[in-house]
Every structure is written in structure tokens, then in C-alpha cells.
Amino acid sequence: MANAYNILNDPFLNKGTAFTERERESLGLIGTLPNKVQTIQEQAKRVYEQYELRPEGMQKRKFLMEIFNTNRTLFYYVVEQHIEELLPVIYDPVIAPAIEKYSEIFMKPQGAAFLSIDNPNDVKASLENAAGGRKIKLIVVTDGEGILGIGDWGENGVNISVGKLMVYTAAAGIDPREVLPVSLDVGTNNETLINDPLYLGEKHARVTGERYYDFVDKFVNIAREVFPDVYIHFEDFGRDNATKILNKYRKEIPVFNDDVQGTGIVCLSGVLGALNISKEKFTDQIFLTFGAGTAGMGIANMMYREMLVEGMDPEEAKKHFYLVDKQGLLFSDTAGITPEQKPFVRDRSEFKNADELTNLEAVVKAVHPTVMIGTSTTPGAFTEAVVKEMAAHTERPIIFPISNPTKLIEASAANLIEWTDGRALVATGVPSAPVEYKGVTYHIGQANNALIYPGLGLGVLASEAKLVTDGMLSAAAHSLGGIVDPNEKGAPVLPPVSKIQSFSAKEAVSVAQAAIDENLVAKGITDAKAATEKMKWIPKY
Known part of the structure; x- marks a missing residue:
């Protein structure tokens, strides 16, 4: 029995x-x-x-x-x-309230590993116990500081790791027996959680500095010791830590940060899809990123690297980018500039009215962007005045309000289509219904990282890639950006989520091939398609 x-x-x-x-x-x-x-x-x-x-x-x-x-x-x-x-139910947007209520509705740990900075000696045992003898190839790990657009949710953030791994399996066929969600509990600065008697995490302020980075390092090293081939996906770390952690490990082991890299790849794919429709050149675009945090800088960096791939001079390429945050356009003398922002900030001497560029509308009037991407989590920030000003200076404005959940989006797709008289090429971060306008049905692409990271992960794991390089990320973006039909009226700039399984498979082959071309794969792997097909898990008894 x-x-x-x-x-x-x-x-x-x-x-x-x-x-x-x-x-x-x-x-x-x-x-x-x-x-x-x-x-x-x-x-x-x-x-x-x-x-x-x-x-x-x-x-x-x-x-x-x-x-x-x-x-x-x-x-x-x-x-x-x-x-x-x-997909929107098991992941975004319904996962946001599920995270907020995690401690209240907790029933089962869902196979996750819970690591506490207060018990660093338990890391190895915790990973082994949670794996239960399974051979883990993929970990999604979070410290819960920058969850979606809702901020610091501490231990509750483990739900984002669980949700991401669901998408990996559903979209790309990653074997669910070979994945492990991980929570790094380093405390929380969310006073609501600290004062909540039901909260399941450590009830103290977030640990920062050397002790924090030592704990992350301990996790990475032990994870690679216990699971030698594991691919580590960092998820929803805070803006001060995300890029720093990614850069520390990305030249040593296969790692990926969805907020830094995934958002950048899917937005690059969307821009490539939009340019397939408008027939314009990538190197002619002027990019405005509204929200210069982790995601915003990941997007700017991905677009910048694509400029270089297209053959543009690095200094010339940087002149195509404008960063706007809550204080307005970011200048070289703006207080608190981060290392990631520094390469893209502007000099005040470039503008006669530099002191007036303190809001989005003023910046749009001054720089005439052709691509505007919002990661600000400021609802309604892309106002009618802002959008019409942008549309007055470019024939097919590319506008991606990608903040999520829905309540934080910068503008609705319906408004963007109406305000530009149907000329805008739009992608949103949350699912958007088709927009009917003047007899045309506009299908709205979703700039959802779920379009990118599952296929990328399958390609990395199938090829047993030693690293995740810029070349592999670019291959993923071009694979996705080339799927749209530029001749269809109202065509989306990104393929629909309904076809996610087919294009994740296509993307995986492109990524695996890039890894093969860069000589980063395991011995004997020479056929990208065969490797990805062999790796794919199918839900059947």
C-alpha cells in the first residue's frame, strides 16, 4: 500500500x-x-x-x-x-496576484528549492532534497526583488520560477523532470510582508553587499557541483544586481537573465518584424527607451549590439539611443547614473533646451524617435499628445508599451492604433485583443519573453552549450523576427502565442546552430535539428 x-x-x-x-x-x-x-x-x-x-x-x-x-x-x-x-493563466498576468497571495494560499512547494541566506550551509542539502534524485538540467532562480511590475515580494517570488518553468515545458518541451525552481530568500524590504503573520519568508530587511553576493556565488557553485550540466536562468533580480550577477558568470558557465537579455531579444525581434512590414532599415531607427532599469537597459543593449552587427561604428550607434526615466532624459551629469546607463546618456550641450527635457512629451518633441519602448510601469505614460507628436515625424512609428501586468501598461493597443490613424506598429507586454479600425483588423503582437526563452533554452540544452553568447541571442531574435507576414494588412510584428510551440522549435535549431558554429557544444553534436528533436519531451503516458 x-x-x-x-x-x-x-x-x-x-x-x-x-x-x-x-x-x-x-x-x-x-x-x-x-x-x-x-x-x-x-x-x-x-x-x-x-x-x-x-x-x-x-x-x-x-x-x-x-x-x-x-x-x-x-x-x-x-x-x-x-x-x-x-498561458496567461499559468503565467503572466494571472501569476502576479498569485505571487502576492502566495503565503496565504500556500498548499504545496511545487518541487521548489528554498534557500535562505540565514542558513547558507544548507544550500547543498536543499538542492539535493528538492531534486529528489532527478538529474536537473535547468534552474530558474529568483531572489524576489523585482517581480514583474509589482516589485519586492520576497519568498513569494518563488512562484515566478515555477511559472517560468511551466512555460519552458509547455512551449519548448523541456522535460519537467529535469527542471528545478529555486528561491533565494535574502529578506525583503516589503513592510507588508514583514508585518504579515502568514508570510513564509525571512522577516528582515534584504541583505545587501558582500554577504549577498557571497550567497549568490555559493548557490551558483553548489548548483554546478550537484548538477554539472545545469543551465541557470536568473529571474526578477533587482536592478542593482541583475546585470552585475549576469556579467559575473556569463563567460564561465551557461547562464541567462530574462529581464536583462530576454526582454531585449523579444523587443529586437519585434522591431525586426516591424521593419519587415515598413521596409525601413534598422540602422536608420532612433530608439527611445522609457524606463531605464534592468529591462530598459537590456533592450537598449540588444538594439545597440544589432547596430554593430549591421556594421555601424560603435560611437555612431550610440547616438541613436535616448534613455528617459522618471527625471526625464538621462544626461551624463544626471545623479545616480548606473554603469549600464552610462554608455547611452547624452550631453546637455546637444540640446538648447536641455533643462526642459524633464518629461516624455518634451523629449519626444526634441529627438523624434522612430521606436519607443516602455518598461516604466507607469500606467498611461504614452499619452495621446506623446503618441501624436511621435507619429508626426515618422511614417510608421514603432511603439511597444511592454510594462506588465495590465494595470501598469503605458498605453492600450487600441489607443495607439487610433491616435496614429492605423500607422503604428504595436506590440504590448500583455495579451491584447485584435483592434478593429477603419475596416482593418490589427493583430497585436505580444512582446512576451515567453516567445524567446523557451526556444533559447531548448537550443542551449540540446547542444549542451558551454556558454550563452551574444551570437546565440542574436540568432534567437532573428529567428523570431522573420516569422511575421509583412504583406498581410494589420499583421502583427511578432508571431501569435498560439504558434509558440512551432516557432520555439525553429528558434531552438537556430540557437543550437549558432552554438555549433561558435564551437561551444559537446563533442559529437553536429546536427542542430537532430539534437533539438532528440531533447524534446512530449506529454504522453
């Missing part, structure tokens, strides 16, 4: 009512399940019908998580059947 109990309570082994009569007999399951043996298709139909009965949002997600915790194969089978509908 103990054996039956263990099987039925292990989400990787449990098939529920799909266990055959022979399996029930050999595994000691006789009498532990209803007599009817169902196919996975029959199970999935029942699950989806029950899902539809749940109220929108958190209740639907809670039901799906019950399936996730019970039967991983069935969970991913259902998600793949309804991926466009379910």
Missing part, C-alpha cells in the same frame, strides 16, 4: 485513472482507483470542462495548479491543447 500511496502522490509517476489494468496489478494499485481506465484524451476533456466552470483569474489558476501538483503529464497535455488560453 505504501508503494501505491507513493506512486499516486508523485506527480511525475501518477497517471490517475489512465493506469492500465496490467499497471494497476503490477504496481499494487488494485482498488485504489475507480475501475474505469481512461485515455489521456478523456482525462484532458474532463479537466478542461472543470476548468471552464471556475471563475476567471485566480480560481482558474488554482484549479490548474491542483492538476500540476497531481499529474504533470496530464497538466502539460491540457496546457498544450489550449496553450493560447492557458
Whole structure:
């Protein structure tokens, strides 16, 4: 009976009512399940019908998580059947309130490893215990400081690691038995959490400085010791730490930071898709990044590197970028400039009215951007006046309000289309419904990192790449940016989430091929397509 109990309570082994009569007999399951043996298709139909009965949002997600915790194969089978509908529920935007309520609604740890800076000697045991003997190839780790657009949520942020890994499997077929969500609990500066008796994390201010970096280093080193081939995805670290941590490890082991690199890649893909439609040159674009934090600087850097790939002189390329933050245009003498911002700031001598460039509209009037990307988490920042001013100086303005969740978006797609008389090429960070305007249906691309990181991860893991290079990231961007149909009226600048599995596979091949070309792969891997197909996991019994 103990054996039956263990099987039925292990989400990787449990098939529920799909266990055959022979399996029930050999595994000691006789009498532990209803007599009817169902196919996975029959199970999935029942699950989806029950899902539809749940109220929108958190209740639907809670039901799906019950399936996730019970039967991983069935969970991913259902998600793949309804991926466009379910992706926003298991990940963004519904994951935001799920993170805020994590400690209150906690039921199961969902296979995560919880590491505390107050118990650094437990790191190895924690990783081994959470893995439970599984061979881990992919870790998504967060310290919970910069969760989506909602900030510091401490230990609750582990949900973002769980959600990201769900997307890796649903979109790219990463084997769920080989992934591990990790939380680095270094405290929180969120007083609401510290004062909440139900909060499950360490109740003290965030640890910073040398002790913090030593803890991150300990995690990375032990993770690579316990799981020698692991690919580490850093997620939602704070703006002061994200780039610093990425740069420390990216030349030594395969690592990726979704906020620094993923957002940049998907926005580059979107711009490439938009330029396929407008027939304009990449090197002619003027970029304005509104929000110069981790994501904003990741975007600026990715666009800048593409300028260099196109053959532009580095100093000339930098002149195509303008950073705007809450204080306005960033200048070389602006207080608090970060190392990531420094290469792109401007000199006041370039402008006759430099002291007046303290808001977005004034900057747009002064610099005439052709591409404007918002990561500011300032709702409504792309006003009608700002958008019309931009559109007055470029035929096809490229406007990406990508802050999320929905309540923080800089402008709606419908307003952007209307304010530019249908000329804007738009992508949003959250799902947007098609926009009907003057007889044309405009399909809105979603600048969701989920379009990028699953295929990238599959390519990295399939090729057993030793590093994740700029060349591999560029290959991912071009792979995605080349999918749109430039001749279709109202065509999106990015492919729809409904096709995420097919283009993740295409992207993985491009990434693996780039790794092969750079001689960064394991011995014997010479065929990118064969390697990615061999790696792909399919949800079936």
C-alpha cells in the first residue's frame, strides 16, 4: 500500500485513472482507483470542462495548479491543447496576484528549492532534497526583488520560477523532470510582508553587499557541483544586481537573465518584424527607451549590439539611443547614473533646451524617435499628445508599451492604433485583443519573453552549450523576427502565442546552430535539428 500511496502522490509517476489494468496489478494499485481506465484524451476533456466552470483569474489558476501538483503529464497535455488560453493563466498576468497571495494560499512547494541566506550551509542539502534524485538540467532562480511590475515580494517570488518553468515545458518541451525552481530568500524590504503573520519568508530587511553576493556565488557553485550540466536562468533580480550577477558568470558557465537579455531579444525581434512590414532599415531607427532599469537597459543593449552587427561604428550607434526615466532624459551629469546607463546618456550641450527635457512629451518633441519602448510601469505614460507628436515625424512609428501586468501598461493597443490613424506598429507586454479600425483588423503582437526563452533554452540544452553568447541571442531574435507576414494588412510584428510551440522549435535549431558554429557544444553534436528533436519531451503516458 505504501508503494501505491507513493506512486499516486508523485506527480511525475501518477497517471490517475489512465493506469492500465496490467499497471494497476503490477504496481499494487488494485482498488485504489475507480475501475474505469481512461485515455489521456478523456482525462484532458474532463479537466478542461472543470476548468471552464471556475471563475476567471485566480480560481482558474488554482484549479490548474491542483492538476500540476497531481499529474504533470496530464497538466502539460491540457496546457498544450489550449496553450493560447492557458498561458496567461499559468503565467503572466494571472501569476502576479498569485505571487502576492502566495503565503496565504500556500498548499504545496511545487518541487521548489528554498534557500535562505540565514542558513547558507544548507544550500547543498536543499538542492539535493528538492531534486529528489532527478538529474536537473535547468534552474530558474529568483531572489524576489523585482517581480514583474509589482516589485519586492520576497519568498513569494518563488512562484515566478515555477511559472517560468511551466512555460519552458509547455512551449519548448523541456522535460519537467529535469527542471528545478529555486528561491533565494535574502529578506525583503516589503513592510507588508514583514508585518504579515502568514508570510513564509525571512522577516528582515534584504541583505545587501558582500554577504549577498557571497550567497549568490555559493548557490551558483553548489548548483554546478550537484548538477554539472545545469543551465541557470536568473529571474526578477533587482536592478542593482541583475546585470552585475549576469556579467559575473556569463563567460564561465551557461547562464541567462530574462529581464536583462530576454526582454531585449523579444523587443529586437519585434522591431525586426516591424521593419519587415515598413521596409525601413534598422540602422536608420532612433530608439527611445522609457524606463531605464534592468529591462530598459537590456533592450537598449540588444538594439545597440544589432547596430554593430549591421556594421555601424560603435560611437555612431550610440547616438541613436535616448534613455528617459522618471527625471526625464538621462544626461551624463544626471545623479545616480548606473554603469549600464552610462554608455547611452547624452550631453546637455546637444540640446538648447536641455533643462526642459524633464518629461516624455518634451523629449519626444526634441529627438523624434522612430521606436519607443516602455518598461516604466507607469500606467498611461504614452499619452495621446506623446503618441501624436511621435507619429508626426515618422511614417510608421514603432511603439511597444511592454510594462506588465495590465494595470501598469503605458498605453492600450487600441489607443495607439487610433491616435496614429492605423500607422503604428504595436506590440504590448500583455495579451491584447485584435483592434478593429477603419475596416482593418490589427493583430497585436505580444512582446512576451515567453516567445524567446523557451526556444533559447531548448537550443542551449540540446547542444549542451558551454556558454550563452551574444551570437546565440542574436540568432534567437532573428529567428523570431522573420516569422511575421509583412504583406498581410494589420499583421502583427511578432508571431501569435498560439504558434509558440512551432516557432520555439525553429528558434531552438537556430540557437543550437549558432552554438555549433561558435564551437561551444559537446563533442559529437553536429546536427542542430537532430539534437533539438532528440531533447524534446512530449506529454504522453
